[in-house]
Amino acid sequence: MAAPELGYDEVNRWVLQTLAPPGRRYWVSVATLGAVVVAGITAWTYQIYTGLGVTGLRQPNMWATYITNFVFWVGIAHSGTLISAILLLFRTRWRTPVYRAAETMTVFAVMTAGLFPLIHLGRSWFFYWLLPYPNERWLQPNFRSPLVWDALAVSTYFIVSWVFLLMGLIPDIAAARDAAAGWRRTFYRACALGWQGSDDQWRHFSAAYLLLAGLATPLVISVHSVVSWDFAMAQLPGWHSTIFAPYFVAGAIFSGCALVLTLLIPLRRLMGLEAAITPWHLDNLAKVILLMSLVVSYAYLTEALIAWYSGNPFERTTFAMRYWGPYGWLAWLMVFCNCIAPLPLFSPRARRSMVVLFVISIVINIGMWTERFVIIAGSLATNFMPSQWAFYKPTWVEITITAASFAWFLMWFTLFSKFLPIVSMTEVKEGIPWQRQAIAQARREAA
Amino acid sequence: MNGALLVTGFFTDEAGCARGVAALRSAGFGKPYVFAPFASEAILAALGGARSPVRLWVLLGGLVGCASGFALAIGLSAEYPHVTAGMPIVSIPPFVIIAFELTILCSALSGLLGFLVHGRFPRFDPLPGYSQLFSNDRFGVVIDCTAGESERADALLSGAGAVEVTTSVSSRTQGDDTSEEE
Numbered sequence: 001m002a003a004p005e006l007g008y009d010e011v012n013r014w015v016l017q018t019l020a021p022p023g024r025r026y027w028v029s030v031a032t033l034g035a036v037v038v039a040g041i042t043a044w045t046y047q048i049y050t051g052l053g054v055t056g057l058r059q060p061n062m063w064a065t066y067i068t069n070f071v072f073w074v075g076i077a078h079s080g081t082l083i084s085a086i087l088l089l090f091r092t093r094w095r096t097p098v099y100r101a102a103e104t105m106t107v108f109a110v111m112t113a114g115l116f117p118l119i120h121l122g123r124s125w126f127f128y129w130l131l132p133y134p135n136e137r138w139l140q141p142n143f144r145s146p147l148v149w150d151a152l153a154v155s156t157y158f159i160v161s162w163v164f165l166l167m168g169l170i171p172d173i174a175a176a177r178d179a180a181a182g183w184r185r186t187f188y189r190a191c192a193l194g195w196q197g198s199d200d201q202w203r204h205f206s207a208a209y210l211l212l213a214g215l216a217t218p219l220v221i222s223v224h225s226v227v228s229w230d231f232a233m234a235q236l237p238g239w240h241s242t243i244f245a246p247y248f249v250a251g252a253i254f255s256g257c258a259l260v261l262t263l264l265i266p267l268r269r270l271m272g273l274e275a276a277i278t279p280w281h282l283d284n285l286a287k288v289i290l291l292m293s294l295v296v297s298y299a300y301l302t303e304a305l306i307a308w309y310s311g312n313p314f315e316r317t318t319f320a321m322r323y324w325g326p327y328g329w330l331a332w333l334m335v336f337c338n339c340i341a342p343l344p345l346f347s348p349r350a351r352r353s354m355v356v357l358f359v360i361s362i363v364i365n366i367g368m369w370t371e372r373f374v375i376i377a378g379s380l381a382t383n384f385m386p387s388q389w390a391f392y393k394p395t396w397v398e399i400t401i402t403a404a405s406f407a408w409f410l411m412w413f414t415l416f417s418k419f420l421p422i423v424s425m426t427e428v429k430e431g432i433p434w435q436r437q438a439i440a441q442a443r444r445e446a447a
Numbered sequence: 448m449n450g451a452l453l454v455t456g457f458f459t460d461e462a463g464c465a466r467g468v469a470a471l472r473s474a475g476f477g478k479p480y481v482f483a484p485f486a487s488e489a490i491l492a493a494l495g496g497a498r499s500p501v502r503l504w505v506l507l508g509g510l511v512g513c514a515s516g517f518a519l520a521i522g523l524s525a526e527y528p529h530v531t532a533g534m535p536i537v538s539i540p541p542f543v544i545i546a547f548e549l550t551i552l553c554s555a556l557s558g559l560l561g562f563l564v565h566g567r568f569p570r571f572d573p574l575p576g577y578s579q580l581f582s583n584d585r586f587g588v589v590i591d592c593t594a595g596e597s598e599r600a601d602a603l604l605s606g607a608g609a610v611e612v613t614t615s616v617s618s619r620t621q622g623d624d625t626s627e628e629e
Contacts, residue, residue, distance in 0.1 A: 140527040143541060144529070152549070156552040175582040195568070197582060199481040204499045205486065208501045222548070426486070430485040430486065
């Protein structure tokens with residue numbers, strides 16, 4: 001037990017000081033991220049004007065970087081809901097100061113993910129054809145298609161995540177309202193909806209929040225399973241496998257938890273939240289990452305074993321080409337980043353070292369992005385017909401849009417963290433009585 | 448709350464606040480308002496009261512969502528069929544996914560609506576006795592009473608561990624602010 005003893009007023013003070021007017025360095029960061037986003041918008045505009053031919057997408061690789069980004073960002077989103085909703089149901093103590101940042105990551109990651117089907121459409125203005133609406137073309141969506149399931153699943157996840165985040169924010173915004181002045185007070189007053197923390201309000205809030213957490217839990221499992229079925233429902237070797245749903249969900253939690261670490265470690269330093277987000281909290285998050293790394297490693301082995309054991313020549317060839325073909329270096333990079341690099345997390349010293357955690361978290365996300373690319377573009381490159389085989393390379397348009405998506409995500413996260421409480425004051429305070437008991441118990445045992 | 452005075456006890460911890468509530472209720476006072484910086488099971492237990500009806504909103508929303516999902520998928524598939532290689536037009540396994548997602552979506556939105564309705568949000572007037580300390584590090588127990596009862600209420604709250612007890616004039620009747628009946 002390493003968390004320091006906090007008082008209720010200290011929690012408010014520490015979190016509310018993060019909402020102080022930002023300095024020049026903050027606005028320079030936001031402007032830099034904004035500039036990268038503008039570059040991405042420019043590239044997208046060029047693509048719309050000229051056509052999808054400006055990308056590297058050619059037969060048979062008609063899904064590549066954009067879909068990789070889509071799956072990557074949807075995966076990132078899942079960890080936020082795991083930490084905020086699923087761990088709430090388990091009454092996990094270490095989640096309280098970190099879950100708000102994780103849930104914020106979720107909503108902005110889903111926003112980022114949602115851009116990519118639009119970008120990938122080429123003629124993005126036709127996106128609404130996926131939705132059931134009255135029309136004169138005698139056509140409605142094919143509900144047997146995974147793409148339609150995807151549209152509904154990701155939209156549902158987007159809406160439910162926002163509802164969950166905003167509902168949880170209300171009591172904290174009320175605290176910010178009571179401490180603020182000027183335009184900020186007006187802004188927080190409007191957002192707080194008149195919350196005053198009365199017993200009735202807490203009664204309804206607790207019921208609604210717990211039920212939302214219970215609803216978000218199956219959503220986490222289902223949404224990324226549905227996304228994985230975009231691939232598993234096809235016949236393509238390397239895609240058509242029943243392992244895909246748990247494989248993708250495990251990978252999603254793995255990459256998302258890693259990105260939570262990537263965000264939290266600089267956040268706690270830059271915003272003076274070291275006392276609220278302690279090495280103990282990050283240690284527990286690192287344990288989850290280590291567990292998911294082992295699951296993902298097992299999934300890689302299982303996939304390869306089943307491909308060989310099946311005797312199916314197409315499946316065997318696809319896996320041989322995955323690890324020893326032109327994309328082989330990417331596959332081994334994936335194995336290193338996801339299976340080998342997280343192994344130091346077995347050491348408690350490594351799990352409490354900010355530098356080690358930060359580096360490993362970035363390596364994991366490189367590995368998980370690579371994994372999606374290897375699965376998507378790698379499998380398409382080596383389909384049933386060797387005469388069709390071709391190996392995809394991204395163009396500057398796709399690289400720029402990919403970089404812009406990261407900047408877009410970071411820009412929204414940065415803006416949020418300075419204007420709304422990035423640590424949940426109410427839940428940290430809820431944990432204080434337990435914390436005091438735990439410290440007293442530890443002292444009694446030590447004495 | 449229709450008394451002439453509001454007696455407010457300020458507590459530094461949830462246990463003291465719960466004691467204050469229990470003391471008032473066992474002394475025959477009506478149901479007090481309690482303000483807290485976080486949800487406390489001890490305080491809600493001391494207050495008693497019915498469970499939140501928000502759960503019924505969630506259930507209803509889920510049932511509507513599930514029925515709508517199946518109705519949408521089956522209805523549109525039957526009316527506008529995609530004829531593909533003899534596969535069934537109305538195919539329940541993939542439609543389960545549509546129904547499941549709509550169940551979750553409608554449950555969540557319905558739960559949010561229930562929370563807003565039962566919490567009477569948005570609210571633009573402060574509840575009687577509210578102090579900005581209650582969003583920081585204080586718990587508040589507010590009881591509406593007559594002038595003759597205020598000293599007794601003061602003594603009960605102080606005895607329960609209140610660090611401060613204030614008495615103020617109740618400025619208006621609280622018809623629509625009354626807590627839900629047990």
